[in-house]
Amino acid sequence: MVIAQFLLYLQHEKRYSPHTLKSYQTDLLQFSDFLNQSFELSLLEAGHAQVRSYMVALMEAEVSERTIGRKLSTLRSFYKYQLREGLISTSPMTLLRAPKIPQRLPVFIEDQKLDVLLDSGEFFSETFPSIRDKVVIETLFGTGMRLAELLSLTAESIDFYGSTIRVMGKRNKERIIPISKLLADQLKAYLDIKTLQNFHNKMGPLFVTDKGAAAYPKLIYRIVTSYLTFISTQDKKSPHVLRHSYATSLLNRGADLNAIKELLGHASLAATQVYTHNSIERLKSIYKQAHPKA
Template structure:
C-alpha cells in the first residue's frame, strides 16, 4: 500500500515521469525481495540501517557497480523520506548514509567534423522521413534538448516566425529555446511534408512516424545510433551524446556556463559543469599549440 502511495506521490506531487516512478518501484521491489529472503520478519517500514548495509554488501558481492548500487539506495532513501513526511516512521534509516564512490567517466562528444559529416554529407531519404530524420539530429545538436523533450514537443510550441521552441522539461518546467535560421528553414520544409501524411493519429505532436503516430524512445535512439555509426567509432552514439556535444561545442566557442545552463534546463550550475571536462581538453590542446614557450 505504501509503495503505491509513494509512486502516486512521485507522479502527482514531484511531477516525475512514469518511467522514473516505475524505476523507483523496481528498486523498492528489489530491496523487498532481499529482506523477504534473508529477514523473513522484516518489512519495508521497519528496517534498520544494519539490514540495509547487508543489502548493499550483497549487491557489491554480486558485482553490481557502485553507480547502480547508489541509484538503488537513492530510491530507497526517497521512499523513507516519503514515509517520514507522511509520519509513518519517525527516523529515516538512511539519513546518515554516504554514497559509494563511483569513478567519473568523461564522455567524449562527437567532433565538429563528425557532426558536419552526418548533417552535410550523409544521404537522407527523399520526402517526409529524410526531412524528419535530419531535423531531429540538427535540433538535438543546435538546442541540446533531451530525447524525452523532443518526443513530447507539441506542434503549437514551435514558433517558426519568432525562431523559438517551448520545451517542457523535467518536473514540467518550461523553457524557451531559440532556434537558428537554418533550423527554421528545415522546419518549414518538414511541416510541408508532414501535412501530406495520409493519417495524423497524434497530430498535436510535432515529430511523427510515417504512420502518423508520435515517436518513441527506441526509434529516436536507433535513428541517432544508425546515422552516427556511419561516421564515428565512438562506443556511445545516443541522443544524450548529442546534448553533451551541443554543450561542449558551445563552451569551446566561447559561450558562458550560465547561458548553457539555461538552454539545457538545468536547475543548478553544478549539473552543467560536467560539460567543462571536454571543453578543458580542447582548451589544453589550443594552449599547447598556441603558447610561444611550446614553439621551440
C-alpha cells in the first residue's frame, strides 16, 4: 500500500514517466522482499542497519555501483516522502552514502562518419522503409531528442514555417527545438511518401512501421543500430548515441552550455556538463598530435 501511494505521488505530482515509475516500483519491491526474508520487517520498519545490509548484499551479488546508486536514490526519495507524510519519524537513509560511481563519458559518433552515412547516397534507397530510416536518423541527430520523444511526435509537432519541432519531454515538460532547412525538407518528403502509402494521419504518430502501424522502441533501435554498423565499430550504437553526438557537435562548434541544456531538455546544468569532458579529451588528442613537446 505504501509503495502504491508513493508511486501515485511520483506520477501525479512529480510527473514521472511510466518507465521511471516501473523502475521505482521494481527497486522498492526488491528491497521489501529483502527486508521480509532477512529480517521479517516491513518497509516502514527498516532502519539504517537494514539498508546497510541490503547494500552489502547487492555488492556481494556483483551489482554495479551505478545500479546500487540508483536503488539507494529510490529508497532516499521513498523515505523522504514517508517522513513528509508523518509515517516515519526518522529516515534510515540519513547516514548512508552511495558508492562512488566511476565517470563514464558519453559515447558519440564523429560528424565526419555521420556525414558519410547520411550524405554519400550509398546507404539509403527510394523505398518507403529506407526513406523513413534515414529521416529517423536525421531527426535524432538533428535535434538530440530522446527515443520516447521521437515516438511521441506527430505531423502537428512540426512547424515548417518556423523550422521547429515541439517535443514533449520528461515529466510532460514541453520544449521547442529548432531544425535545419535540410531536415525540414526531408520531413516534408517523408510525409508526402507516407501519404502516398496511405499511412498518413495528421494526429497519428509521425514515424510508422512498414505497414503503417505506430513505430515502437525496438524498431527504432534496430534502424539506428543497423545503419551505424556501416560507419562505426564501437559497441554502443543506440538512439541515445545520436543524442550524445548532437550535444558533442554543438559544444565542439562553440555552442553555449546553457543553450545545449535547453535544447536537450536537461533539468540541471550538471547533466549537460558531462559533454565538456568529451571536448577536453578531443583537445588533448589534438595537442598530442600537433604540439612538438607533447
